[in-house]
Amino acid sequence: MNEPSANPNAGWNFDHSYARLPEFFYTKQEAKPVRAPQLIVLNDKLAAELGLNAEALRSEENVAVFAGNRLPPGAEPLAQAYAGHQFGYFTMLGDGRALLLGEQITPGGDRFDIQLKGSGRTPYSRGGDGRAALGPMLREYIISEAMHALGIPTTRSLAVVTTGETVVREQDLRGAILTRVASSHVRVGTFQYAAQFGELTDVRTLADYVIQRHYPQLAELADTGEAGRYLALLREAIQRQAALIAQWQLVGFIHGVMNTDNMTLSGETIDYGPCAFMDAYDPATVFSSIDRHGRYAYGNQPSIAVWNLSRFAESLLPLLHDEEEQAVRLAEEALKGFAGQFEAAWLKGMRSKLGLFGEQAEDAALIHDLLGLMHQHHADYTNTFLALTFGRLEEPPMAYTPEWAEWLERWRARLAGQPETDDAVRELMRRSNPAVIPRNHRVEEALEAAVKREDYSVMERLLQALAQPFAHTPEQADYAELPPASDRPYRTFCGT
Numbered sequence: 001m002n003e004p005s006a007n008p009n010a011g012w013n014f015d016h017s018y019a020r021l022p023e024f025f026y027t028k029q030e031a032k033p034v035r036a037p038q039l040i041v042l043n044d045k046l047a048a049e050l051g052l053n054a055e056a057l058r059s060e061e062n063v064a065v066f067a068g069n070r071l072p073p074g075a076e077p078l079a080q081a082y083a084g085h086q087f088g089y090f091t092m093l094g095d096g097r098a099l100l101l102g103e104q105i106t107p108g109g110d111r112f113d114i115q116l117k118g119s120g121r122t123p124y125s126r127g128g129d130g131r132a133a134l135g136p137m138l139r140e141y142i143i144s145e146a147m148h149a150l151g152i153p154t155t156r157s158l159a160v161v162t163t164g165e166t167v168v169r170e171q172d173l174r175g176a177i178l179t180r181v182a183s184s185h186v187r188v189g190t191f192q193y194a195a196q197f198g199e200l201t202d203v204r205t206l207a208d209y210v211i212q213r214h215y216p217q218l219a220e221l222a223d224t225g226e227a228g229r230y231l232a233l234l235r236e237a238i239q240r241q242a243a244l245i246a247q248w249q250l251v252g253f254i255h256g257v258m259n260t261d262n263m264t265l266s267g268e269t270i271d272y273g274p275c276a277f278m279d280a281y282d283p284a285t286v287f288s289s290i291d292r293h294g295r296y297a298y299g300n301q302p303s304i305a306v307w308n309l310s311r312f313a314e315s316l317l318p319l320l321h322d323e324e325e326q327a328v329r330l331a332e333e334a335l336k337g338f339a340g341q342f343e344a345a346w347l348k349g350m351r352s353k354l355g356l357f358g359e360q361a362e363d364a365a366l367i368h369d370l371l372g373l374m375h376q377h378h379a380d381y382t383n384t385f386l387a388l389t390f391g392r393l394e395e396p397p398m399a400y401t402p403e404w405a406e407w408l409e410r411w412r413a414r415l416a417g418q419p420e421t422d423d424a425v426r427e428l429m430r431r432s433n434p435a436v437i438p439r440n441h442r443v444e445e446a447l448e449a450a451v452k453r454e455d456y457s458v459m460e461r462l463l464q465a466l467a468q469p470f471a472h473t474p475e476q477a478d479y480a481e482l483p484p485a486s487d488r489p490y491r492t493f494c495g496t
């Protein structure tokens, strides 16, 4: 098995910078062959961006690549080691059901990890079977591609294949493998692993690797101290996460499992397990059925990000300054920056959603008052902004109370006070308020058709609508429909 003979015309062009790190960071590992691979979905557009030939990828040989039955030319599969805090508890983890085939170098010279998720057991599998089920892998495909179309940094999905094998969960499920594409898979948990189980040189090696790969502008800075590159790395990672979480909040995305192994150093969203988009606005919304205490509720996401980044900072401490006290001071100062950066990015996004140009002191109150009303009236988050964008206020997204009328008056007065035309305002709002998000009931409907009836047309239509969330086409109006009241509040199943 695993002979390196896949169709050479597919365009695989691997390098292996991660594999050049010390073996402490990974284990070389081949995929376990599966019985009967079948291609379910292939992302033609992403394939082209990666310099891959979509037609060749559909060939039997390359479907075998997506299944782990064949190695593409130049691949050197490995499972990455990492640790992490899961729901606040530290544990050793690692790719227990994933393999990095290598880093695809695109025609433009960019570098992307190509990873198979669900490819069989590895030394990090603990008690797990190393496998994944079709529903969750399609879910990751749909939501990650929706996030990308919304302009939110994310890992991406190139393909899903079924394996022809059964995975045993609470019930028997169809096995599947997702081919995931990422700027890298280095996580906060990778640093925690190095700090906990390795030497200081391992942390330094990993930090230099991440700087080279994601923050090359920092490479020439001094080693330690206030002007050092490791402090700069911490600051940059904080900045990217602040920007990322602000984007999540702006579209109502709830990650669901913000464990430290699910926070990347690239600043991309990773691991679409029990995630979902909020319907009615409520900061306490939780989607994961295993998150009993609401640790990862929508409204907690910014503070959990700081918690995770604090674990990252702890792993870096000895690199920040020779004296521990000074290192702690520098880390704390950097972490304090998150709140301001998050708030600035979020306010900027919210102003755009409301068509506000420029900045005025009362904008924050205007925005918070709107959210307060939405919360009070259980108004749908996405549809409220759509109603405001298109002036559909004859069918208000919430009860037409005096407070709502008063808020509308304040908003209109703020708009009237700016020099931009109505068209410019509408255009800004159209670009800032998606017509379609992957609402849970629509995703579940697509998955049910796919998994239970092998009908992939529902998913294909959904993917098409999600690919251009700001197009505001008539067909997309269909996806603005809310779930039936009986479905609310609901939780996504936390299947893997």
Ligand SMILES: Nc1ncnc2c1ncn2[C@@H]1O[C@H](COP(=O)(O)OP(=O)(O)OP(=O)(O)O)[C@@H](O)[C@H]1O
Residues within 6 Å of the ligand: 093, 094, 095, 096, 097, 098, 124, 125, 126, 127, 128, 129, 130, 131, 132, 257, 261, 262, 270, 271, 272, 273, 496
């Ligand atoms: N079926 C399984 N067999 C073996 N290991 C598993 C299995 N499911 C999850 N794991 C491992 O458990 C840990 C946590 O799982 P989690 O569901 O958060 O990650 P994942 O979805 O598998 O991976 P990723 O974070 O890369 O998207 C990871 O180390 C993962 O590899």
